[in-house]
Amino acid sequence: MSSPGVKLLARLTLHVFSKPIALGFGVHYLSRRVGLDIPVWMTVLFAAASLPLYVTYRVLRKNARQRREAETMGARIAPAIRTKWLGNLDWMRKMVHLRVHGYPGIMIKRFSELGCSLMHIYIGDGLTEVLDELGPIINMRVLWMDSIFTTCPEHLKIILSTDFNNYVKGMKGFIHPNRVDSYRSQGERFQYGFSSVLGTGVFNSDGEMWKFHRAMTRPFFSRDKISHFDTFDSHAEDVIAIMKERTRGGYSVDFQDLIGRFTMDSATEFLFGTCVNSLKANIPYGHNVAFPPSAVIAEREYIGAIWPLWEIFRDKSAAPMKIVSAFLDPIISAAIERRRAVEGMSTTTNVNSEKKPDTVQAETLLDELLNSTSDPKILKDETLNILLAGRDTTMHVMTMVIYFLSIYPEVCARLREEVLTHVGPTRRPTYDDIKDMKYLRAVINESMRLYPSVPFNVKECIQATTWPSPNPNEKPIYIPAGSKTPFSTFLMHRRPDLWGPDAEEFSPDRFLDERLKKYLLNNPFQFLPFNAGPRICLGQQFAYNEMSFMLIRLLQSFSSFSIDEAAFAPAARPPAEWKDFAPARKGIDKFRPKMHLTMYTTDGMWIKVKEAEATNVGLEAES
DSSP states (O other), rough: OOOOEEEEEEHHHHHHHHHHHHHHHHHHHHHHTTTOOOOHHHHHHHHHHHHHHHHHHHHHHHHHHHHHHHHHHHHHHBBBOOSSGGGGGHHHHHHHHHHHHHHHOOOSSGGGGSSSSSSSSEEEEEEEEHHHHHOOOOEOOGGGGOEEEOOOHHHHHHHIITTTTGSSSSTTOOTTTTTTTSOOOOOHHHHHHHHHHTSGGGGGGGGHHHHHHHHHHHGGSSSSHOOOHHHHHHHHHHHHHHHHHHHTTTEEHHHHHHHHHHHHHHHHHHSSOOOOOGSSSSOOOOOOOOSSSHHHHHHHHHHHGGGGGGGGGGOOTHHHHHHHHHHHHHHHHHHHHHHHHHHHHHHTTTTOOOSSOOOOSSSSHHHHHHTTTHHHHHHHHHHHHHOOOOIIIIIHHHHHHHHHHHHHHHHHHHHHHHHHHHHHHHSSSOOHHHHHHHHHHHHHHHHHHHOOOOOOEEEEEEEEEEEESTTTTOOOEEETOEEEEEHHHHHHTTOHHHHHHHSSSOGGGGGTTTHIIIIIIOOGGGBTTTTTTEEEETTTTHHHHHHHHHHHHHHHHHHEEEEEEGGGGGOOOOOOOGGGGTSSOOOOOOSSSSESSEEEEEEEEOEEEOOOOOOOOTTHHOO
16 A cells, blocks of 8 residues: 555656656657657756746736625735745744644744744744734645635634635535646645544534434434533542552653543543543653654644654554554444344334334444444544543643642632532532532633643635635635634733733633623634534533532642642753743643644643641531
């Protein structure tokens, strides 16, 4: 089986070089017909020289067409980044590097700095000041492909809700006649780059396939299913026991690793009825954590159209997917066989009846999916999509909550008081308990505001359209057909004009006091930790319940948390020069954030805990 790189080179050879090759043969043939003796080397040189001329012609024609179309629509072209290298390739190079070594959205001073040293940068570095210079909407236009980036809630409302059908993950079969990259639509490349992992699951599909996956999954996320806390409780006990053991031994614990195991065990039991028991495996000590190689498909999206050239010799996702398949395939095959056996028994019982066998009562999400299909690939794609979402996103938010409770002890004390008042020191929380705990929800929301699990996302525009200009005195922004429309909740969640002058501060009360009405209620699309519109996260309430339950259990068992900075590997500690950015979060936070599909912290989150003493507070709540 050929690698992605070999496939891309074959397509490029066919698409890009076919015209100059044909031109060369044509010139050679005509010269022979008219009796001209043109040397072969001259013919080859002429054909080669025609390629950049042809590309230039296509780009200029595309630009002219877009200007005419924008003028017809009464709109203006989006401000575009212009760098030193042809096709803004230096911008792509920098953004790929920043994805690995940077911080989400801090600044560069000038475009000329794109080639500077990149040793102490932050995920997404380079965007903030570019947005300050050009406005909150910019066209990054790498390799002349339109990529219109926005942090405006008005635009996200259009993309995710009001004009939902015009924005897709990928437009298979859509080939624009006037596009340099017409061999494959940009969104189709998104699906192609992610398909080796996500397949045709709900996060990587559009149209009828997306509706099918959504309809299959929705019934299992009913209140009745997501308010059963037995699964959470058994795994929470394991987490707390491990934390107590480490504390009594005088060691810190990597909470990111630990809560990742909790969410993995909970998710696999919820999805498949089979737990991987990752909490039973060895727990790492300081400087001994390796984050799994789950950045492959995110790297592809950052590189863009030419990502297969980084995978000439092998598909980088193949090895990790073998491990995933070794776990999932037997579970799915066994579930299919069990369902067939049940349906066979039901058919035999009703052999003389015209009544169709009843739908099997679903105990797990896989059981629910089997009510709609027995296709192993569809089942695998969908369960893996939900598994990735259920583990990584919740792990990150929980890690951030505990981090903030560690550096803001007054928030931790107030939250613990709410826990003891509503639930007590030992009782298991119920759905109604969680629903009534307003400060708990505010702490979770504020953590997701500052560090959303998915800081960047992308769609593709099908038909040319316009977006309202951030400046009401200017014409609307023209969005060409087929353009990528990336957006960042991370940057939007920190905009002072949307959240107030204290936007970079951790303040859970902003979701409870007058700031809630002033900033958020009038513009709900400025806070999107779970996406919005028809594709809003089906597991939103499940995630809130899981996080709330675990936090309550932790605060019943521990009275305080603190960061163990010495346990972080030296390379994972923020560089000293980051302190110059205070009071922004880059200057005050004690970890290095990174991202693949979701955010995480470099080398984990090492904390120490103090066990809670016996208390009488909240005993009334237990009676």
